[in-house]
Amino acid sequence: MGTTINLQIEHEFSHYLLNEAKKRLLDYEKRFSANDANSLLMKVNQSAGIEAVAVDPDIFELIKIGKAYSVDSSNTLNIAIGPLIKLWKIGFSDAKVPTQAEIDERLTLIDPNLIQLNDEKQRVYLERKGMEIDLGALAKGFFADQIKHFLKKAGVKKGIIDLGGNVLLLGSHPINPDTLWRVGVQNPFMTRNNLAGLLNVKDKSVVTSGIYERTFVYNGEEYHHIFDSKTGYPVKNNIASLTIVSKESLTGELYTTMYYKAEAHDIIKQINQIQDVEAVVITKESEILITHGLVNDFIKVD
Template sequence: MKKIMVVLMVCLMVLNGCTKDNTQDYTKVSNQTYLLGTLVKVTVYGKDVSKEVFNGAFDIIKNIEATVSKNEDNSEVSQINKGQEISLSESTYKIIEKGLYYSQVSKGKFDITIAPLVNLWGIGTKNAKVPSHEEIQEAIKKINYKHITLDQKTNKIQIHQPIELDLGAIAKGYVADEVSAYLMEHNMGHAIINLGGNILTVGEKPDGSSWKIGIQNPFDARGTKLGVVTIGQKSVVTSGIYERYLEEGDKQYHHILDPFTGYPVENELASVSIISNLSIDGDGLSTVVFSMGLEEGFDFIEGLDEVDAIFVTKDKEVYLTSGADEIFMLTHEDFKKKQMKK
């Protein structure tokens, strides 16, 4: 579901690198490539950072993409979408398992079987269009995460009615977590992983201080921030109406689709940023709470441990959950911090 006119905006910007005191011991090395339908950038601060470190990180991304992309003919997801009940690789199993969890807790507002609707709109592709009401209703009938069961003993997926998976709203988070684990295993303890706006920091900065991550202004050009979060090892993931969209006439249709109406989610939100320990949770939750809307989404996040959120409304109001209020600084004068009414 996640993340057109292929204006794929990187919604978060890394603001600080190493301090001058550390440049003698640590070298900042970055490498980037195009994977997962976006620009992937890995930045490592270390000693003797080799090319092989980046090759290994990108290989992880390529391998997972090859198994979970619905656009890859031989991927596991493509086989599932053709009706095959297959044994899943560890990565595909974990992504579907987490996707089903968020489908359940959101009561279907987030649904990993949304592929028929995503394919119909085609947002982000050359075939993007506004479908007819009849086409949308037909697509909705095919969406239901309850038609999937996972067998933990055999790692098999069982399909009870024809479905089509789209793991785009959660797979990037899993990938980021896997790259983070890989870097730490190779003693690269200070790094930033940027998967097209999904940011995951590894460790702290080399001098022991926190990272400062900019939050994208959803109403302005890429790289224009509305504020900054100060974090240690954390994930920051944003979903917003500006990331990918389709314009027809004087109306703009964003990419976050409602499985119940078949149209882009309509509420007061322009973006939601999730701050969490694991990027897979941030990825799933950013879509879940955006679909819930401000009040329901805010209460939902406040009920979770070690997860916080920054809600930005179309009226340029910023609402912060209790933990986010401690680490976020608003820097743009056009926006105003507001308190949720109790």
């Protein structure tokens, strides 16, 4: 998954449960990967324009959720974005700025409406050859939620599932007197572990998306990895990072991607209208904006 994973729980059989959780995460990575030619997801992509492919129920579920949100062109989420991601290759050593002709060609392959789903047979068909589904914007949240359900079913009442930029907390903190967990919000203008603030949360998910880790510079201009499906270029706005606090991690993944196209104050205004979802937005001008529900739970770090 391209990140460091940290799992901690409080339970009599913690070693067994953590090993099982690790096995499940490795299995998810193997089956859902858009970069492993042997993954089940890649079998779908390799069969684009040729035939429908039967997939596992969990992959089908996530593709179905992803498509439902992707067909709304007003947001940034698009699980059919794969061909564009692999054209730019931002985050890899061979990243480049493609030609306009290359971008225009890929734009014809990233329409989520061309993903056909057969609920009865759990089959996925991509209508055009060259199409590719990429679940990277959703997968970690989905995985975290699945691991949480497994651990809670096993009787775990306290723990942390940290999938790098995606933190899901089980229950209350075992030591802190106020029972709240402290989750750091990265300062997007400084190196890792330099914080812009701390969130006090309990039994919540904290997901952050930003333009500060996967970037490259060409001819003096910086490009990041969050793309606009209409233009084929990285999204242009005043957002440096967006953090979502919610009950489920998948919700956080969806919202950090969906809302990244909006302007900072609009994000706060819209999230304030959504029950059980909160946000922290850091702009490129270093302004920190928070939703009403976090007024007493966000501590700015000077």
